[in-house]
Each structure stands twice: as structure tokens, then as C-alpha cells.
Amino acid sequence: MSDVRQWVKTLRELVTYSLEKYGLPLPVDPGVCRRWREGLPRGERVLYTSCMYQLAPLVKRAVDLLEKSRAAEGGAAAWLASAGAKYLARFLLKPSRDEEERASAILKNIYRLLERSGVEVGVLEEEPYSGALLYELGFEEEFARHAGEVYRRLKAAGVREVVTVDPHTHYVLSVVYPKYVDGFDLGVVNYLELVKVSRVKISNFVIHDSCLYSRHLDMYHRLREILAPGRPVEDPYVTGRETSGCCGGPVEAVLPSLAKRVALDRLAKLTRLSDKIVVACPICLVNLGGLDLAEVVE
Amino acid sequence: MSWGEAIERARLAIVPRTYQILSRFSYLADLAREVRRAREEVVKNLDFYLGQVERAVGDLGGRFYLAQDGEEAAEVVAKVVGSGRLVVLSKNNVAVETGLRRRLAEWGNEVWETDLGEFLIQLSGEEPSHLLAPAVHMTRERAAEVVREKLNIAVEPDAAYIARRVGEFLRGKIIKADVGITGANAIAADTGAVVLVENEGNIRLVSSLPRVHIVYDGVEKLMPNLTYAFTAAVVQSAYAGLYPPTYINLSAGPSSTADVEMVRVTPAQGPREFHMVLVDNGRRAAARDPELWEALLCVRCGRCHMHCPIYLTAGPKFGVPPYTGPMGVMWTAITRGVEAAGPHAMSCTHAGNCRLVCPMSIDIPKVIRAVKRRYITEPK
Structure with a gap:
């Protein structure tokens, strides 16, 4: 663990460099984030994705790449000293075609679901990244600066309310921004609070709750209300609000092997209940991925 | 058996219980809230209460010591105990924190x-893995093997059997002990007055049979x-899943x-000498720290462990x-x-289960976030 601090500093370099160059926390072509919303109208109330669905698979890829190059260049300490972030930043990461299509389909589904629920919502021409990763890695100063800039850009675009689509963005905007951004006055609502659902396509699935939705944002019951028609399988010691586990995603960038073990432990518990797992978070989707996982809107 | 299997067995035993x-004793949640208020009062005025307890212990005919750090604390006890003594300890996390057992053994004491x-x-020389159940990582087979190898006592791999045979061995030691800690x-x-919760019955023996009783915490x-x-x-006992506890002792x-x-x-x-050694070792500084202070409210029930995906x-x-x-x-x-602590804080996913199940409602993820922030932003 002695290299953890150095590793996190390397990540900080990568994230701040990428934010500066691409407006995203990883070196990714911002076009990837835009494609799904081409042709959709603007508005004062906007669907705000923070590009999380497109970025989530790339965190893992960035870490894999960092790890591989570190191993290739002969030892952690030597490699870390040689500015690994700049090395990585030479690459432009891209989600695979399948990943991008899936992310687009999820976001379009959310948009359509809101429309069908009678919720008018627009999109942004340019959507800034929320800064959630900076906050989660513990770089609060950088986060505060970035959050202030995001707020200024949203205001300049005439936004009054944002509709978030993932727990990480919703948490930072609704809970953290007001503490770090003076005069923060945007409305923040999550799509799960707005949609009306009468039918669920699958049944006898198990819900893997997002830690943020269920325990930090008090949305554990809301997700169950939405999914009730599909009769999810519950076990008080696997899917309870206080007893369910994490997917490991939040430490994926810092301690990938631990993240993997946490994910495997979680999967072992979930698959005892059902082989159909429903998630409501892009990071859970990636970290528990590989089995029969479905996003809640799929 | 792997850690995962051992801890899952333990989790499925303790969490439902x-x-x-x-649920059965609904007044416990109210009591927990009262305890939180009282603990907040103490943490915010720690030095006042330290002065008060020092006088109170003196009034009881005991000796009070405030040790600045672990080394000083172990030294104080080593001087009270002397050498060539038989010393028995009840489970004590502060003794582990400060290396007390090793220190007493170095002074030529027999310590159990x-x-x-x-x-x-x-016996095994391993490290404790849980605050209340330090050997939770050991299966009954491993526990029996340890007792067989280290004490040359034949035991079956059965929890009750192991408890009985070890109990017989330890009772022999406690009866002859000079000092109980x-x-x-x-x-x-x-x-x-000191309140101690237990189930095994060892604490009441350790605190009353030897002629010297030292409270160390x-x-x-x-x-x-x-x-x-x-x-x-x-x-503490209720949120540890053992309620009512078999014994609550007062000394x-x-x-x-x-x-x-x-x-x-x-x-x-009972004992003719009563000593109380209270250890600071960072606690008083934490009490003044705007972010760490809340950790001092912890009642050591160990409940957060069993709900934490990382643990x-x-x-x-x-x-x-x-x-x-x-x-x-x-x-x-x-x-x-x-x-x-920093590298461990970096492992935290902020899942938030700990905060929900903590009887003191400590915002543990928030405290860990502060540790994380300091670790990565403050110079080494």
C-alpha cells in the first residue's frame, strides 16, 4: 500500500490534465458524450449525464493501461516517478462500439421514459463533467474549483434545473455542490424521482443497489416502487438497505485488485438469488459486468 | 477455509441476531441516542471529566494515572506489576494498541x-481481526489445532469443547494470578466506577480474584x-448482538x-489495590479536531464491521x-x-452501511473522507 499516495497523485495528474484538455476526467474525445443527444431540444431543465455512462468503462481501461505500462517499465516506483499520467494522456481512450451503443441506448431510454411520463426536458449543447471523480479521490480543492466552473457554465447556458441520470452525479450536485459553490441555486432532481412506470419487462431479478442512491440519497424505496411490477427477489441480508454491498467501483481507479475482489464477493451473493441482476448506476454496471446485468431502464 | 467463508458464517450469525x-427491545435505540448525547458532552469537555475521575478514583482508595502515549501507559503498568508475577488480562484493545502484553512479558512476567x-x-501469534471477536478469522478446526499444538491439550474441533478445555486451563491461571488487568x-x-460487559465470566474473575486490579483503557x-x-x-452489548450480556460487572x-x-x-x-491507567495516545488531540472528534463516540460494538463491504x-x-x-x-x-491510516482510508468505497448501523450515528464515511483528504494532500 505504500505506493497508494503516489498512485493517487498520478491519477490526479491524469484527471486534471484531461479536464483541462478534453473537459473530461480521462483523455476521451468529448464527441463520444454528445452523440446520443444529437437533435434533441435545448431547455432550462436539462438532462445532465456528465458523460458517466460513456466514461465508466474507460476508467477500468485507463487503470489497466496505467498498470500495464507500469509493469512494462520495470517497477512501480520507477515508473510512477516518470510521470505516468502524461504517458497515458498520449492515448485517446474510446469506448468500444458496443459500449458506446449501450450507453446511448440507456440515455435515450431515460429520455423517452421522461417524455412518456410527461416530463419536459432538454439537453445541453456542451455538457461539462461534474467533477465527481475528483471529489471521490479526495481532491477537494481541485473539485471545488471545477465545481465553481461547472456551475458558471450551466448558469451561462440558462439552466435552472438539472435532471441527473446516475447516482454519482446526483450526489455531487445535490449534496456536495451546495457546500463548495457559493450561491448554488440550481434545481437538482434525479430521473428516478420523475418517471412513471407501470410495466417492467423482466421478472424474478435481483436488485443491486447503488450505495449512493440507497444509503446516501434515500432512494432505496423509490427504486423498489419503480421495479415492483417485476417482483424482484429480496433477501434481507443481501439486498437490505443496510446489508447490501458495494460493487467496488469507487476504488477501481485506486486499488483495482481490491475492486475486483469486492465485485466478485458481491456477485456471489447476488447470483445466489437470481442470475438476472438489475443495476441503476453506470459504475455498478461496469464493475459487476459480464453476467446478465441490466440497467434499470433497459 | 478462506477469510470470505469464515466471515460470511459469522455475518449470517450475528447480523440477524x-x-x-x-426489534424486540425497541427501547435500545432510545438508550443509544442518550448515550450519544452523554458521550458528546464528555468528548467536548474531556479534560474536565479527566480531572473529575482522577479525584474520584483517589476518593475510592485507588491510584489514577493519565498516560500520554502507549509507551508511557505500558511503562506505568509494568512498574505497578513488577517482575516475576502471574498476570491475567481480559480482552483489551488498548492493551493491543499499546503492546502491553509484550511489555509485561519483557519484564519477566507470565502473562495470559x-x-x-x-x-x-x-497462542497463535496472529493479529486480531475484529474488535470483539479477535479470532473471527479462525475456524473451529484451526482453533483446535492451535490449542493442541501450543498447549499440548487434545481438543475436538468443536466450539463448546474448545471453550471448556481452554476455560479449565485459564481458570487454573486466574486462581493463582497476582495481577488482573x-x-x-x-x-x-x-x-x-468501571462498568464491564462480558459473556465468558473471565472478567469478573480477573477483576476480583487477584490481589491487584488494574483498569487499562x-x-x-x-x-x-x-x-x-x-x-x-x-x-454496546445490544449492538454487538449479545443482549442481554451474560454479565455486567462494576468495579x-x-x-x-x-x-x-x-x-x-x-x-x-477482593483486590487490595485498584489502579486506573487511562491512555491518551492521540485521543485528546482528536477530541479537539473538527473532523476526527466524532470517532471518539464509538462504543466498540463492532457492528460496522459486519456491514462493511470492504472489511x-x-x-x-x-x-x-x-x-x-x-x-x-x-x-x-x-x-x-x-x-x-491513509492507505486504509483509500480503500473505503464510502458505501455508507457503517453510518446507518452505528448506534452512535457516527458519520464514519465522512471521517474517513477527512483522513483520505489529509493523507493525499498533506505533505508526508
Whole structure:
């Protein structure tokens, strides 16, 4: 663990460099984030994705790449000293075609679901990244600066309310921004609070709750209300609000092997209940991925 | 058997039982809130309560010591004990924190842990993996093997059998012991009375049979008075999933009697000496820290461990023993500093289960976030 601090500093370099160059926390072509919303109208109330669905698979890829190059260049300490972030930043990461299509389909589904629920919502021409990763890695100063800039850009675009689509963005905007951004006055609502659902396509699935939705944002019951028609399988010691586990995603960038073990432990518990797992978070989707996982809107 | 299998067995035993207790005895949640208020009062005025308990212990005919760090604390006890003595300990996380057992052994004493779990840890030379169940990582087969190998006592791989045979061995030691060292679940600052919760029955023996009783714990165990101290012990046992506990003990000074002319004299049949050693070791600084202070409210029930996805996967490597798990990351920061706790804080996913199940409603993820921030932003 002695290299953890150095590793996190390397990540900080990568994230701040990428934010500066691409407006995203990883070196990714911002076009990837835009494609799904081409042709959709603007508005004062906007669907705000923070590009999380497109970025989530790339965190893992960035870490894999960092790890591989570190191993290739002969030892952690030597490699870390040689500015690994700049090395990585030479690459432009891209989600695979399948990943991008899936992310687009999820976001379009959310948009359509809101429309069908009678919720008018627009999109942004340019959507800034929320800064959630900076906050989660513990770089609060950088986060505060970035959050202030995001707020200024949203205001300049005439936004009054944002509709978030993932727990990480919703948490930072609704809970953290007001503490770090003076005069923060945007409305923040999550799509799960707005949609009306009468039918669920699958049944006898198990819900893997997002830690943020269920325990930090008090949305554990809301997700169950939405999914009730599909009769999810519950076990008080696997899917309870206080007893369910994490997917490991939040430490994926810092301690990938631990993240993997946490994910495997979680999967072992979930698959005892059902082989159909429903998630409501892009990071859970990636970290528990590989089995029969479905996003809640799929 | 792997850590994962061992801890899952334990989780499925203790978690449902704790929920049943809390649901059946609904007053416990109210008591927990009262204890939180009382503990907040103590943490915010720690030096005042330390002064109070020092006077109270003196009034009881005991000796009080405030040790700045672990080394000083172990030194104080080593001087009280001397050398060539038989010393018995009840399970005591502060003793592990400060290396007390090793120190006493270095002074030429025979030292035995009397809590079954801690005894297994002592025999095996391993590190404790949980605050209350230090040998939770050991299966019954491994426990039997340890007893067989280290004590040359044949035991079956059966929990009850192991408990009985180890109990017989330890009882022989406790009866002959010169000094008994216990911790404290709570200490009433106004009277110096110490409240101790247990199930095995070893603590009442350790605290009453030897002629010297030493209470050795952290300064944060103070409560304003005996009612609160007792309530804290009740709450601790309930949220640990063992309620009612088999025993709650109270020790207030050396043994005494007032049977002749109603004049209270010491000693009587129990210990003739009573010493209280309270350890600071970062606690008073934490009490003044705007972010770490809340960790001092912890009643050591160990409930957060069994709900934490990182502890359940990483085991005792999450935190530094004896302080493992979510509370352990906070307490590693208090007792060993941010430099030691930081790498563990980086493992936290902020899942938030710990905050929901904590009887003191400590915002553990928030405290760990502060440790994380300091670790990565403050110079080494």
C-alpha cells in the first residue's frame, strides 16, 4: 500500500490534465458524450449525464493501461516517478462500439421514459463533467474549483434545473455542490424521482443497489416502487438497505485488485438469488459486468 | 477455509441476531441516542471529566494515572506489576494498541489472555481481526489445532469443547494470578466506577480474584455518571448482538466492607489495590479536531464491521489491528496518525452501511473522507 499516495497523485495528474484538455476526467474525445443527444431540444431543465455512462468503462481501461505500462517499465516506483499520467494522456481512450451503443441506448431510454411520463426536458449543447471523480479521490480543492466552473457554465447556458441520470452525479450536485459553490441555486432532481412506470419487462431479478442512491440519497424505496411490477427477489441480508454491498467501483481507479475482489464477493451473493441482476448506476454496471446485468431502464 | 467463508458464517450469525434484539427491545435505540448525547458532552469537555475521575478514583482508595502515549501507559503498568508475577488480562484493545502484553512479558512476567478469542490470538501469534471477536478469522478446526499444538491439550474441533478445555486451563491461571488487568466499557467520571460487559465470566474473575486490579483503557471511555456508564454498556452489548450480556460487572476501587460499625474499610476479599491507567495516545488531540472528534463516540460494538463491504472482503487488512473495519480506519488515524491510516482510508468505497448501523450515528464515511483528504494532500 505504500505506493497508494503516489498512485493517487498520478491519477490526479491524469484527471486534471484531461479536464483541462478534453473537459473530461480521462483523455476521451468529448464527441463520444454528445452523440446520443444529437437533435434533441435545448431547455432550462436539462438532462445532465456528465458523460458517466460513456466514461465508466474507460476508467477500468485507463487503470489497466496505467498498470500495464507500469509493469512494462520495470517497477512501480520507477515508473510512477516518470510521470505516468502524461504517458497515458498520449492515448485517446474510446469506448468500444458496443459500449458506446449501450450507453446511448440507456440515455435515450431515460429520455423517452421522461417524455412518456410527461416530463419536459432538454439537453445541453456542451455538457461539462461534474467533477465527481475528483471529489471521490479526495481532491477537494481541485473539485471545488471545477465545481465553481461547472456551475458558471450551466448558469451561462440558462439552466435552472438539472435532471441527473446516475447516482454519482446526483450526489455531487445535490449534496456536495451546495457546500463548495457559493450561491448554488440550481434545481437538482434525479430521473428516478420523475418517471412513471407501470410495466417492467423482466421478472424474478435481483436488485443491486447503488450505495449512493440507497444509503446516501434515500432512494432505496423509490427504486423498489419503480421495479415492483417485476417482483424482484429480496433477501434481507443481501439486498437490505443496510446489508447490501458495494460493487467496488469507487476504488477501481485506486486499488483495482481490491475492486475486483469486492465485485466478485458481491456477485456471489447476488447470483445466489437470481442470475438476472438489475443495476441503476453506470459504475455498478461496469464493475459487476459480464453476467446478465441490466440497467434499470433497459 | 478462506477469510470470505469464515466471515460470511459469522455475518449470517450475528447480523440477524442483532436485528432481532433491536426489534424486540425497541427501547435500545432510545438508550443509544442518550448515550450519544452523554458521550458528546464528555468528548467536548474531556479534560474536565479527566480531572473529575482522577479525584474520584483517589476518593475510592485507588491510584489514577493519565498516560500520554502507549509507551508511557505500558511503562506505568509494568512498574505497578513488577517482575516475576502471574498476570491475567481480559480482552483489551488498548492493551493491543499499546503492546502491553509484550511489555509485561519483557519484564519477566507470565502473562495470559483470558478471553477465548484473544487467548487463541496469543497462542497463535496472529493479529486480531475484529474488535470483539479477535479470532473471527479462525475456524473451529484451526482453533483446535492451535490449542493442541501450543498447549499440548487434545481438543475436538468443536466450539463448546474448545471453550471448556481452554476455560479449565485459564481458570487454573486466574486462581493463582497476582495481577488482573481489565479494560472498561465505560467509566463513571463522577465516581470512578468501571462498568464491564462480558459473556465468558473471565472478567469478573480477573477483576476480583487477584490481589491487584488494574483498569487499562482509553480516556474516551469516560461517561458523566454511573447511570450513563451502565447505559453505555447495555447499548454496546445490544449492538454487538449479545443482549442481554451474560454479565455486567462494576468495579469501584479496591474491595471493601462496612460490616464493622458501618465504617468502610479496604481491602476485604477482593483486590487490595485498584489502579486506573487511562491512555491518551492521540485521543485528546482528536477530541479537539473538527473532523476526527466524532470517532471518539464509538462504543466498540463492532457492528460496522459486519456491514462493511470492504472489511468483509479485505478482512483485517482494512485498518491496523486491533482497529480494523470502518471504525478501525478512524481509530488507526487517532492512535497511529493519518500516515498510517491513509492507505486504509483509500480503500473505503464510502458505501455508507457503517453510518446507518452505528448506534452512535457516527458519520464514519465522512471521517474517513477527512483522513483520505489529509493523507493525499498533506505533505508526508
